[in-house]
Amino acid sequence: MNELAITVIGQDRPGIVADVAEVLARVGANLTDSTMTRLRGHFAMTLVCTGPTAAEAEAALAPLAEDGPLLTTVRVVGGESASTATGEPYLMAVHGADRLGIVAAVTRVLAEAGGNVTDLTTRLTGPLYVLVAEVDLPPGTADDLSRRLTEVATGLGVVVTLRRADSDLL
Amino acid sequence: MTGGEYTGLGDWTPEALGEPGQVRPVVTAPSQVLGQAGAEVDPTDREVVRLAADLIATMRVSPGCVGLAAPQVGVGAQVFAVDVTGHPKAVTVHGTFVLCNATIVEASRTRPGREGCMSVPDLTGDVKRASRLVVAGFLPGTGAPVRLVTDGFEARALQHEIDHCSGLLFLDRVAGAHAVYQRKVYQ
Numbered sequence: 001m002n003e004l005a006i007t008v009i010g011q012d013r014p015g016i017v018a019d020v021a022e023v024l025a026r027v028g029a030n031l032t033d034s035t036m037t038r039l040r041g042h043f044a045m046t047l048v049c050t051g052p053t054a055a056e057a058e059a060a061l062a063p064l065a066e067d068g069p070l071l072t073t074v075r076v077v078g079g080e081s082a083s084t085a086t087g088e089p090y091l092m093a094v095h096g097a098d099r100l101g102i103v104a105a106v107t108r109v110l111a112e113a114g115g116n117v118t119d120l121t122t123r124l125t126g127p128l129y130v131l132v133a134e135v136d137l138p139p140g141t142a143d144d145l146s147r148r149l150t151e152v153a154t155g156l157g158v159v160v161t162l163r164r165a166d167s168d169l170l
Numbered sequence: 171m172t173g174g175e176y177t178g179l180g181d182w183t184p185e186a187l188g189e190p191g192q193v194r195p196v197v198t199a200p201s202q203v204l205g206q207a208g209a210e211v212d213p214t215d216r217e218v219v220r221l222a223a224d225l226i227a228t229m230r231v232s233p234g235c236v237g238l239a240a241p242q243v244g245v246g247a248q249v250f251a252v253d254v255t256g257h258p259k260a261v262t263v264h265g266t267f268v269l270c271n272a273t274i275v276e277a278s279r280t281r282p283g284r285e286g287c288m289s290v291p292d293l294t295g296d297v298k299r300a301s302r303l304v305v306a307g308f309l310p311g312t313g314a315p316v317r318l319v320t321d322g323f324e325a326r327a328l329q330h331e332i333d334h335c336s337g338l339l340f341l342d343r344v345a346g347a348h349a350v351y352q353r354k355v356y357q
Binding site for chain 2: 035037089118119121134165166167168169170
């Protein structure tokens with residue numbers, strides 16, 4: 001079974017998802033995981049699908065890029081990737097005045113502690129920069145990591161919080 | 171429907187059912203029964219009493235489980251068991267109980283929280299629920315009408331189970347497009 005990773009980005013307008021999903025469905029592409037959002041007026045789609053070959057998917061998407069508004073990429077990816085999260089789930093929030101290198105600095109601290117970012121969003125509104133990330137941390141590392149993050153954040157002039165993202169089983 | 175005034179649980183315990191209860195397999199999504207509203211039941215019906223006992227028995231053998239609704243064991247009925255005893259987030263605790271045909275009478279003070287569900291084992295989601303709640307329902311066996319006033323975690327559990335009885339999962343109530351997560355498995 002072919003597994004493809006596809007990205008689509010373009011100036012936002014109504015109908016991008018419908019257009020892309022339709023041409024992919026026509027070549028038998030089954031969308032498995034996807035994330036789509038609007039970033040500063042651009043609509044960005046990242047999706048994984050199974051079914052067609054890369055060439056078939058590229059051919060299907062090509063007409064959407066012809067007019068120039070959408071940029072698409074298709075690549076073959078390996079089968080079921082290991083999603084074996086064995087860490088503890090945490091939520092990291094950073095906010096403060098925008099400056100260069102905030103994402104690089106805080107994610108480097110996470111990486112050095114063996115933490116794995118599983119989801120991350122940033123937003124800039126006026127002078128305020130906001131970063132929210134879901135991270136898996138090795139058991140027992142949260143307190144030290146929280147101290148280290150605070151040091152780095154203080155150096156950047158931003159505020160960082162790290163809290164457990166446990167879910168309750170109901 | 172059974173008459174009489176709504177009261178608290180009184181001295182009701184699962185022993186009042188007179189049934190030890192049997193553990194039933196838990197149904198997972200996308201099973202049809204989880205997406206359909208459960209039927210109203212006669213709380214004095216022998217089958218309903220047996221179902222109530224089975225829900226408690228199944229809840230008790232499931233680690234971390236604080237509530238279980240009839241659709242989760244494959245029965246499309248408005249019956250659920252709840253027990254949040256000992257949960258760190260619980261404030262008001264009514265112990266182990268089962269309600270039939272439960273409805274929400276009052277709900278206020280909405281709070282976000284991340285929920286997982288035995289019937290959706292691989293996902294969790296951020297869901298807003300009322301943290302102050304008044305629920306009315308009927309006890310299995312006697313059919314006595316009860317009115318429970320609760321808050322916090324027990325309120326969340328009750329709303330989650332009442333949703334199950336209406337054919338709704340937490341997935342129907344997530345707070346946004348990025349509010350569903352792969353469930354983390356850790357020791």
